[in-house]
Amino acid sequence: MPTPPSAPSRENPVIRDRGDACPGALRLHAADDGFLARVRIPAGLLTVARAEALALAADRFGDGHLEITSRGNVQLRGLAEDCGSGPARLLDAAGLLPAPSHERVRNIVATPMSGLEGTHRPDALAWALAFDRLLCANAGATALSGRFLFAFDDGRGDVAALDPDVTVLGRPDGRALVRLGGGADAVDVAAPDAPRAALLAAEYFLDTAAAAGTRAWRVCELPPEHPLNAAELVRRLAAAGIEATRVAEPTWPYAPPPPPAGPDGDGRGALCVLPPLGRASTAQWRVLVEIAQQGRGELRVTPWRGVVLPPADTPWPASVTARVEDAGLVLVPDGPWRSVTACTGRPGCAKSLADVRADARAVVDRARGPLPVHWSGCERRCGHPRGTAWVDLVAGPTGYRLAAPGRPVRQSVPDTPDELAAALADARSTPPTTEPAVKK
Incomplete structure (x- = not known):
């Protein structure tokens, strides 16, 4: 396995010389594609009104998309430098900022x-x-x-x-x-x-x-x-x-994330929806909001970049599956996007060496496998999986470095779609375990 960046440990403690610069809804982060706001969603729970407020903020102030993070929060990207307090006022009016002084610690x-x-x-x-x-x-x-x-x-x-x-x-x-x-x-x-x-x-x-x-x-x-x-x-x-x-030594259980899933045979059950790479346009997001209104009236954003829509007491409408899939969202458990994640990459992040999302889209149909894969534009591996083995793709100057459990590291896989797809499909073929392949 590759040697990841030095991870904090008891033997190698981190000494910080400043407070963390983690963005929030009030403290914005300057990215290459504009400013970024991260809205904390405790327990991932959103009412339809608050979910609609997020879409409105993305349309009015951002790039018209919503990103789900690996902690079940929601990001707005592409905010203009002169947006002022507009996003915060909108979010606050919806009840998404109940304690401004605490908004960044509500993880x-x-x-x-x-x-x-x-x-x-x-x-x-x-x-x-x-x-x-x-x-x-x-x-x-x-x-x-x-x-x-x-x-x-x-x-x-x-x-x-x-x-x-x-x-x-x-x-x-x-x-x-x-x-x-x-x-x-x-x-x-x-x-x-x-x-x-x-x-x-x-x-x-x-x-x-x-x-x-x-x-x-x-x-x-x-x-x-x-x-x-x-x-x-x-x-x-x-x-x-x-x-x-x-x-002293309790036994800790492990369960995988809920897979994408539509209604059961009786038209009931929760809908587990996956926006590819955790990114949804506001049009896609509003499809989920409208469907949630036909269920329990809530959306649950997950730390695996999905959305759970709890059911009402009555069956879902027969059209619900087609509506979700027609919007370009994933409901089937064996689709190509399951367990595929990526950082922002180019052009949004100045540190990235590749447009990792475009590369992931180019090979997703030909690079399936049981192991999760995370595409990283640099060594920071932002948003990488936790709690399971995973395939690690890190962009470099001449291609991707690929690491998978129990396999030799490939230091430079060319970033052409055919070679990437073949290498990644082979790496993902290892059965998943509960041990991370690469720790950060």
């Missing part, structure tokens, strides 16, 4: 299918939304970086696999586990206490990061002499009136 993912497949699991979205209210009311939480990630998993192990900084995992006995980073141990709490416990875990991180003095953005960046441990979290929870116990 909260939740199991997108939670509550849609029976009642045998806890409601992870309810946890996430309760936590969001606590987070936004906590003044000290503004010290978190815009990269710190919270995950609320209903027990199946899907979002728990996304390398969160604080994970809440549901258990079938009315309890929940709270884990700090990738720690081997965890803390067991009653399910109703899970949101408060997650916030106290974040406060514990902030106290530890301040003591370390390295300005760590994430749990994995803390130096070895300043570790986080479940025993100390238990003590802090007890001081706050939350009964908790340490669990």
